[in-house]
Amino acid sequence: MSYTTIETDLTQGVALVWLNRPALRNAMNDVLIDETTDAVQRAIDDEAVRAIVLAGRGTAFCAGADLAWMASGRTMSPEASLADSMRLARLLRLLHDSPKPTVARVQGPAFAGGMGLVAACDVSVASTEARFCLSEVKLGLIPAMISPYVIRAMGGQQARRWFVTGEVFDAAEAWRIGFVHELVQPDGLDEAVNGIVGHLLAGGPKALGECKRLVQDMTGRPIDDAIGRETASRIARVRATDEAQEGIAAFFEKRRPAWAAADPAA
Structure with missing residues (x-):
């Protein structure tokens, strides 16, 4: 362009x-x-x-x-x-x-x-x-x-x-x-x-976006039962994703996750 x-x-x-x-x-x-x-x-x-x-x-x-x-x-x-x-x-x-x-x-x-x-x-x-x-x-x-x-x-x-x-x-x-x-x-x-x-670049690409939304959605809200349920729901959803499972597997296998393979700091 x-x-x-x-x-x-x-x-x-x-x-x-x-x-x-x-x-x-x-x-x-x-x-x-x-x-x-x-x-x-x-x-x-x-x-x-x-x-x-x-x-x-x-x-x-x-x-x-x-x-x-x-x-x-x-x-x-x-x-x-x-x-x-x-x-x-x-x-x-x-x-x-x-x-x-x-x-x-x-x-x-x-x-x-x-x-x-x-x-x-x-x-x-x-x-x-x-x-x-x-x-x-x-x-x-x-x-x-x-x-x-x-x-x-x-x-x-x-x-x-x-x-x-x-x-x-x-x-x-x-x-x-x-x-x-x-x-x-x-x-x-x-x-x-x-x-x-x-x-x-070391973070999961989708997790980065989820983190941004988490900060935006949680800022200024009262800490109550509703926020507890919502945050629990978010991590339950995210940890079942392919990206999260790859990150966990990479940790246990002592290797870099797939998304970080091209990290220039490696």
Whole structure:
């Protein structure tokens, strides 16, 4: 597939999706969002893909929305503006709900919508040179579509501050508040991402998707008899699958399970 604003690569079961508008700090417009959505969907549909890594070319991960694109909303009808805005909502949901694990490789600034992309991924690894900002309020805007993902990532109390102040904060603060999972020196970023991916490739492909759904479905629920029955039902179903039986057999036979045979870390 030929794209104009992103680049893609498939290596050893890992789909790399590079935001590629470095001159504009990978700011998102309708084309970039649509192309990224297409690339992620294709990776989900490709049986050869086990994990998806989202990254940015140049010095920035993503500066948020392209303001020229945002300004075009002034001339749109309310219906057209809503449809246009839904582009990013669909991409964020796709990353969040992907049955294949998603990893954000954050080498530089992730502002506004760029923070939404990071938050929608399952795992985020940031360079110490990364910077973060929910800058919308300073432009008279709000971080609407990214809010469910950012709030889940950093928590409501932290979001109250960063949403209303529009301050820039560094990677150390992003790690301290739990927005990113891992913080590394710039020259160690790829090694850290590859290490995470190696762990993902060692997991059962279907089990990874089940784990994602488990976290989503259990978060915030009360611990009661209903949740006990539901979780028991889930493990009873999963342990009877061919994948689980292969994993258990591999453990007892002291060998790698079939899905991990091509693990590049082996």
